[in-house]
Amino acid sequence: MQSRQITLARRPQGMPQAADFAIESRPVRSPGAGEALVETLYLSIDPYMRGRMNDGKSYATPVKLGGVMGGGLVGRVLESQAPGLQPGDIVTGYGGWRTHWTAPAEQLRKLDPALAPVSTALGVLGMPGFTAWYGLTQIGRPKAGETVAVSAASGAVGGVVCQLARLRGARVVAIAGEARKLEWLQAEAGIEAVVNHRDPDLAGALAAACPQGIDVYYENVGGAVLEAVIPLLNKDARVPVCGLIAQYNATALPTGTDKLPLLMRSVLSNRVLLQGFIISDHEDLWPRFLAEVAPLVTSGQMKYREDVVEGLEATVPAFQGLLEGRNFGKLLVKLA
Amino acid sequence: MQSRQITLARRPQGMPQAADFAIESRPVRSPGAGEALVETLYLSIDPYMRGRMNDGKSYATPVKLGGVMGGGLVGRVLESQAPGLQPGDIVTGYGGWRTHWTAPAEQLRKLDPALAPVSTALGVLGMPGFTAWYGLTQIGRPKAGETVAVSAASGAVGGVVCQLARLRGARVVAIAGEARKLEWLQAEAGIEAVVNHRDPDLAGALAAACPQGIDVYYENVGGAVLEAVIPLLNKDARVPVCGLIAQYNATALPTGTDKLPLLMRSVLSNRVLLQGFIISDHEDLWPRFLAEVAPLVTSGQMKYREDVVEGLEATVPAFQGLLEGRNFGKLLVKLA
Numbered sequence: 001m002q003s004r005q006i007t008l009a010r011r012p013q014g015m016p017q018a019a020d021f022a023i024e025s026r027p028v029r030s031p032g033a034g035e036a037l038v039e040t041l042y043l044s045i046d047p048y049m050r051g052r053m054n055d056g057k058s059y060a061t062p063v064k065l066g067g068v069m070g071g072g073l074v075g076r077v078l079e080s081q082a083p084g085l086q087p088g089d090i091v092t093g094y095g096g097w098r099t100h101w102t103a104p105a106e107q108l109r110k111l112d113p114a115l116a117p118v119s120t121a122l123g124v125l126g127m128p129g130f131t132a133w134y135g136l137t138q139i140g141r142p143k144a145g146e147t148v149a150v151s152a153a154s155g156a157v158g159g160v161v162c163q164l165a166r167l168r169g170a171r172v173v174a175i176a177g178e179a180r181k182l183e184w185l186q187a188e189a190g191i192e193a194v195v196n197h198r199d200p201d202l203a204g205a206l207a208a209a210c211p212q213g214i215d216v217y218y219e220n221v222g223g224a225v226l227e228a229v230i231p232l233l234n235k236d237a238r239v240p241v242c243g244l245i246a247q248y249n250a251t252a253l254p255t256g257t258d259k260l261p262l263l264m265r266s267v268l269s270n271r272v273l274l275q276g277f278i279i280s281d282h283e284d285l286w287p288r289f290l291a292e293v294a295p296l297v298t299s300g301q302m303k304y305r306e307d308v309v310e311g312l313e314a315t316v317p318a319f320q321g322l323l324e325g326r327n328f329g330k331l332l333v334k335l336a
Numbered sequence: 337m338q339s340r341q342i343t344l345a346r347r348p349q350g351m352p353q354a355a356d357f358a359i360e361s362r363p364v365r366s367p368g369a370g371e372a373l374v375e376t377l378y379l380s381i382d383p384y385m386r387g388r389m390n391d392g393k394s395y396a397t398p399v400k401l402g403g404v405m406g407g408g409l410v411g412r413v414l415e416s417q418a419p420g421l422q423p424g425d426i427v428t429g430y431g432g433w434r435t436h437w438t439a440p441a442e443q444l445r446k447l448d449p450a451l452a453p454v455s456t457a458l459g460v461l462g463m464p465g466f467t468a469w470y471g472l473t474q475i476g477r478p479k480a481g482e483t484v485a486v487s488a489a490s491g492a493v494g495g496v497v498c499q500l501a502r503l504r505g506a507r508v509v510a511i512a513g514e515a516r517k518l519e520w521l522q523a524e525a526g527i528e529a530v531v532n533h534r535d536p537d538l539a540g541a542l543a544a545a546c547p548q549g550i551d552v553y554y555e556n557v558g559g560a561v562l563e564a565v566i567p568l569l570n571k572d573a574r575v576p577v578c579g580l581i582a583q584y585n586a587t588a589l590p591t592g593t594d595k596l597p598l599l600m601r602s603v604l605s606n607r608v609l610l611q612g613f614i615i616s617d618h619e620d621l622w623p624r625f626l627a628e629v630a631p632l633v634t635s636g637q638m639k640y641r642e643d644v645v646e647g648l649e650a651t652v653p654a655f656q657g658l659l660e661g662r663n664f665g666k667l668l669v670k671l672a
Contacts, residue, residue, distance in 0.1 A: 051605075219600075222597060222600050223597075226596070226600070227596075241600065241603045241604050242604075243604070244597070244600050244601060244604055247597045247600070247601065250597065253593045253594055253595065253597055253598060254593075254594045254597065255591075255592065255593055255594065256591065256594060257589045257590075257591055257594060258589055258590045258591065258592060258593065258594050258595055258596070259589065259594055259595075259596040260562070260563075260594070260595040260596045260598075260599055261558060261559075261580070261583045261586065261589055261590065262589060262596075263596055263599070264555075264558050264562070264577065264580050264583070265580060265583065266612075267577045267610055267611075267612040268577050268578075268579070268580055268612040268614075269387075269612070270612065271611075271612045271613050271614055271617065272610075272611075272612050273609070273610070273611050273612075274603055274608075274609070274610035274611075275603075275607075275608075275609050275610075276602075276603040276604040276605070276606065276607045276608050276609075277607050278604075278607055281607065
């Protein structure tokens, strides 16, 4: 049996290109003692992966050239030499972009298909959902009646942020880039106010949607959205910095006006808290996240969307689309 | 008896000019019940005053056109109709730029001249010292062995920050703009490493002074110093944002390279905490500040410098100098 896998052939400059990756086949290794062989059902595609393709200092170790691209997956156990894992069990782990994975059992978490569709372990009930919950509840801390602005609001993280904020009684302003996303946010996710970040007058549109200013800005994108947010930040505003997808492909700083003094002035005058975070630092809070969000998913109160493409060959184009905002909801690659 | 006072004649554009102010004489009002008449000994000159000269949203109400410029003072009671205040008592309060002040007793705090020179109530044992203590201990929270970088390090706030950080076992890197200030920081205040922010290779000089990166950056200035700090921020770095003196006179954003994405990337990758604060929000912690810092001042462990000019006419030129970094230590105007 062969495993097919995507490796990093060279480090992307700007937007990743097909030639930055290679698809290879390797013989599947039979599980040793304490290991299981997993057949991938779904690969997770997430914005943070762009950072791992770069060399140099970031929050995560770069993927090695020639190495398999890292990433979460959900799969089915085919063979097991590990107590507690049986063929047919559904598991999740950080296996990377590959069709088969022989892994130590301690790197696998067994999923309960009765709780929710197993793909949610990569989205609303996985790392993105946990990221949303952590940033909003531990840094953003919205109070009822406050205004919470969320960028990339229909994405895997943003969608959960919007709904958790709404459940806390906040007024949510969801920012996304397509009419169908804004419609979903209003009609399905119950979000009151939406703004299209492609609006030629983004600053004006956002200001109109936030008549009381912004108390919490959940930052997923950077760039033009952040610039439109800065003048609206209220006294004691909190800005959890979760992602900056608009600048991940940048190969140089933009030129023009330097907006750094604008941000700093607001931070000072408004006593703004800006806090970056990486969810892997906070695994201790996972049970609290799951205790709050899993019942909302099981009951259907928490809406989520999955954007599923099929086949390993679809992975890189899907990742390119993610960096351009072309996905709609949590992006997954369905393999088996 | 006449009080002489400085009023705001027009709102400064950029660096405040002499013509933006007027000196007026007004008859002194005799104290009513519960009031005292105070003769000013020292006026305080502080960077935050630049913000109050502007109209529009800031953290403090703007000074009205034609109104007396606000500010702290230390004075001697000449007459009193208030219980607990006697002629000759030394008091401090927010009286503004004037030679005499008739004030309700609850706006006056009596000073003990035996504790420390009374002028320190405007510096190391006043608002600037409290600001230093709060930002460092409540936001910066340096641990022994960490690197703490401090801008405007020989100023009224920075000098206290440097020494409190050193007393906590941190490695302090003091940034200032003149050789005499760097000498004082090393020889008198006991700071190990100093950097001149006028160094043509500021980024290189700061990097060389911070071989382990920066864990806490106490921000007083913004501008070029902040830009040199960003690449050196460590994982979990904390940045108390106390002041931005380099940009207070700016009438437009600078052009060239936009540094905002650079800051945001570091905030995300390094989980940086950036927190603006205004000390008037935190009066409840005043006793804790005084309990720690007053004994250090009385014992002589905490070094401080005062830069004293004389006469009301010297106030505006001194304030201009402050905005250009020409003062050396806490800037005071001596009146009586």
